Amino acid sequence: MTTFIEYMVAALILLGALFALIGSIGLVKLPDFFRRLHGPTKATTLGVGGMILGSVLFFTAVERTFQFQEFLVSLFLFITAPASAYIIAKAALHLKVQYDAEYIESEAAAKEEQQDQNLS
Amino acid sequence: MLDKVVLIASVMLAIALLLNLYRLVKGPSLPDRILALDTMYINTIALIVLLGVSQRSLIFFEAAMLIAMMGFVGTIAISKYILRGDIIE
Amino acid sequence: MTHEERQKQHEQASELPKKKKWLPHPVLSVVMVLIWLSLNNASMGHLVLGIFLSLGIPYLVQDFWPTAVRVHRPFKLCMYLLLVLVDICKANFIVAVQILGPNKKLNAKFFEVELDVKNDFTIAMLAGTITLTPGTVSSELSTDKKRLLVHALNVDDVEQAAADIKHRYERPLKEIFEC
Structure with a gap:
């Protein structure tokens, strides 16, 4: 393994770990639930993505053949992360977790209106 | 050099996991806790990939894949339970 | 693959409603074979097993997913994926x-995007893209979609933000999957 590739792998791994850490800091630091929701999407995309890219580069250099299986983990996370973020947000809206009060009222009014229309 | 980098990165991920644990224990609302659990799964995947690099073995990739699947199914199941009061309808 | 293509043509020629199709999702089947091969070692035996699974599973679950995904412009899809990665x-x-x-500097807000796309899969793609780009999370779809x-x-x-999403992500998706 050449030094250049070693530096690349090190940089990618550090980048991934840094973004995972920043995502978790956001999870603790931000004030309300919907702002906290933005932390994990970062950790998934560039955090795990960068780390897996580094790992693929490392194994490709060590084994001298292209080892791309690990991209499947990244692909799977890219497909599932929006689904889980969406359903958690939906659960939070269902439980009426605290957020902008204006929106709650307008949406509740709209829903009642729709129900009235359905009834009549 | 790579060994040191892996060590630093795993310390960073361990701190991230502790922060998630704090949110999991304290989280004022239920969705906060689910979110913390989901983030813990993702950080664990990163940690396992890192372990694979430090042990120079490709076997850990399958463990990472399995944890990704279990984490996804778990998150969906808990959220679904909150939404409907039932998991399988 | 030639066998699959022949079967696909045969399938399109004799399309009857309410009848179980032998190859309901051609794109999905090809992707499944590729993923199976990269999960295992790419050998002849795994190729056969992968083709068997990717024909059998879509056949059994086709009632849950009635409309097949059609990619009209494959090249544009690649460009779109690259754009999303860079973003x-x-x-x-x-x-x-x-x-x-x-x-205190964070000005977090909810806003609504009026959707032009109708297909379920396209809406899912758009919502996924919005969530994956950090800074925005799609959180609910209205009941009338x-x-x-x-x-x-x-x-x-x-x-401005809603217009950006429409212009940057929704328009290419509409061209790729719906036109």
Whole structure:
């Protein structure tokens, strides 16, 4: 393994770990639930993505053949992360977790209106 | 050099996991806790990939894949339970 | 693959409603074979097993997923995926700075995007793209599938942000999957 590739792998791994850490800091630091929701999407995309890219580069250099299986983990996370973020947000809206009060009222009014229309 | 980098990165991920644990224990609302659990799964995947690099073995990739699947199914199941009061309808 | 293609042509020629198709999702089947081969060692035996599974599973579950996904412009799809990847990388750095900065500066808001796309799969693609680009999370789809509720971490002009999403992501998706 050449030094250049070693530096690349090190940089990618550090980048991934840094973004995972920043995502978790956001999870603790931000004030309300919907702002906290933005932390994990970062950790998934560039955090795990960068780390897996580094790992693929490392194994490709060590084994001298292209080892791309690990991209499947990244692909799977890219497909599932929006689904889980969406359903958690939906659960939070269902439980009426605290957020902008204006929106709650307008949406509740709209829903009642729709129900009235359905009834009549 | 790579060994040191892996060590630093795993310390960073361990701190991230502790922060998630704090949110999991304290989280004022239920969705906060689910979110913390989901983030813990993702950080664990990163940690396992890192372990694979430090042990120079490709076997850990399958463990990472399995944890990704279990984490996804778990998150969906808990959220679904909150939404409907039932998991399988 | 030639066998599959022949079967696909045969399938399109004799399309009857309410009848179980032998190859309901051609694109899905090809992707399944490729993923199976990269999960295992690429050998002849795994190729046969992968083809068997990728024909059998879509056949058994086709009642749950009635409309097949059709990619009209494969090249444009690749360009779109590249665009999204670049956007994810750019936006990640911006959001990292915003998270580490003071909380008071964050102007978080909900806003709605009026959807032009009708297909379920296209809406799912759009919602996924919005969530994956850091800074915005799609959080609810209205029951009539016409409006998507998006939460943004830091946005000043709500209408500008909604127009950006429509112009940048929705229009290419509509061209790729629906035209």
